[in-house]
Amino acid sequence: MNVRPRVFVTREIMQEALDLIDQHADMEVWPDEEPPSPQILREKVANAEGLLTNIMDRVDAQLLESAPRLKVVSQLAVGLDNVDVAGATRRGIPVGYTPGVLAKATADVGFALLMSAARRIGESDRWVRDGQWTLAFHPMRWLGVDIHEKTLGIIGLGQIGLEMARRGRGFDMRIIYHSRTRRPELEAEYGLEYVDLPTLLAEADFVSLHVPLTPETHHYIGTPELRQMKSTAVLINVARGPVVDSAALSTALKEGWIYAAGLDVTDPEPIPADDPLLTLPNVVISPHVGSASLVSRGAMCMLAARNLVAGLAGRPLDRCANPEVYETRAN
Ligand code: DGY
Numbered sequence: 001m002n003v004r005p006r007v008f009v010t011r012e013i014m015q016e017a018l019d020l021i022d023q024h025a026d027m028e029v030w031p032d033e034e035p036p037s038p039q040i041l042r043e044k045v046a047n048a049e050g051l052l053t054n055i056m057d058r059v060d061a062q063l064l065e066s067a068p069r070l071k072v073v074s075q076l077a078v079g080l081d082n083v084d085v086a087g088a089t090r091r092g093i094p095v096g097y098t099p100g101v102l103a104k105a106t107a108d109v110g111f112a113l114l115m116s117a118a119r120r121i122g123e124s125d126r127w128v129r130d131g132q133w134t135l136a137f138h139p140m141r142w143l144g145v146d147i148h149e150k151t152l153g154i155i156g157l158g159q160i161g162l163e164m165a166r167r168g169r170g171f172d173m174r175i176i177y178h179s180r181t182r183r184p185e186l187e188a189e190y191g192l193e194y195v196d197l198p199t200l201l202a203e204a205d206f207v208s209l210h211v212p213l214t215p216e217t218h219h220y221i222g223t224p225e226l227r228q229m230k231s232t233a234v235l236i237n238v239a240r241g242p243v244v245d246s247a248a249l250s251t252a253l254k255e256g257w258i259y260a261a262g263l264d265v266t267d268p269e270p271i272p273a274d275d276p277l278l279t280l281p282n283v284v285i286s287p288h289v290g291s292a293s294l295v296s297r298g299a300m301c302m303l304a305a306r307n308l309v310a311g312l313a314g315r316p317l318d319r320c321a322n323p324e325v326y327e328t329r330a331n
Helices: 015-024 038-045 061-065 085-090 103-118 121-129 159-170 184-190 197-203 223-228 246-255 294-312 324-330
Strands: 006-009 026-029 050-053 072-075 151-155 174-178 192-194 206-209 234-237 260-263 283-285
Touching (some): 006 015, 006 038, 038 061, 050 294, 072 294, 085 324, 103 159, 103 283, 121 283, 174 197, 184 192, 197 223, 223 246, 246 260
Parallel strands (some): 006 050, 234 260, 260 283
């Protein structure tokens, strides 16, 4: 008798993706809004061959330790800062993730935040709803900063960073970037200029963050970096909250070292009600919705399901974050 593999899905996802998994495995889906606690997660994976996670689940050494049968971890996200990928590799477990399918949607939100912060859309919307729009028009009210023909500085030229650059090109912006890896082929194709970090911070009117969260990028933007930016500059973060030192950012926005910020991610998440950022008019915050379009989330769910199913069958994953795992296995 063929025994079907067991999988645990840590949150409700699109039905189509669940249907695909259902064809290949016995599946349990965590029904609650709140994520399973680490202890429950450990219990759930104790006999599971597959695990489908998202950014709220901690897949650490302890969890992997308690999952002796695990053949695949499939993360419903491009970011993997909640997953011990190296630990999974050591155990021969491939880790799936969902790059590509969410880059455009996330850049859309990045650009929406950029525009909103520059032209004070969030702030003015609150003002209108507060009943303060009592004078139809005043020549000196609600002045913001221009977007078109300004300089957009991209930090991290991965897929999302590149999509952000393409949107900037549509606004006739000069695009400068700083990235771990220089990309001459993209520079030629999209008219990008590679610069060092101090140059980017000094010259950009918009600084947009697209780096993964790692020990090296924790507080990548702090007081010294904010001090190097123009007083008219806008900071955009659609990457991970802890890439920016939040306390330093509050000070910078309050004291006018920079003009404004647009954040889709905060540190911590959700942002606490008493966070000083929430008292500032010149910051616009969305609740980590970069990839939250119907089409993108659908594509993410399907890709995560395909990765999971491939891993269960011992096939290479469509998108694997640790392809070296296959070499380790072969040896
Ligand atoms: C990601 O993919 O890493 C996002 O933060 C969640 O969609």
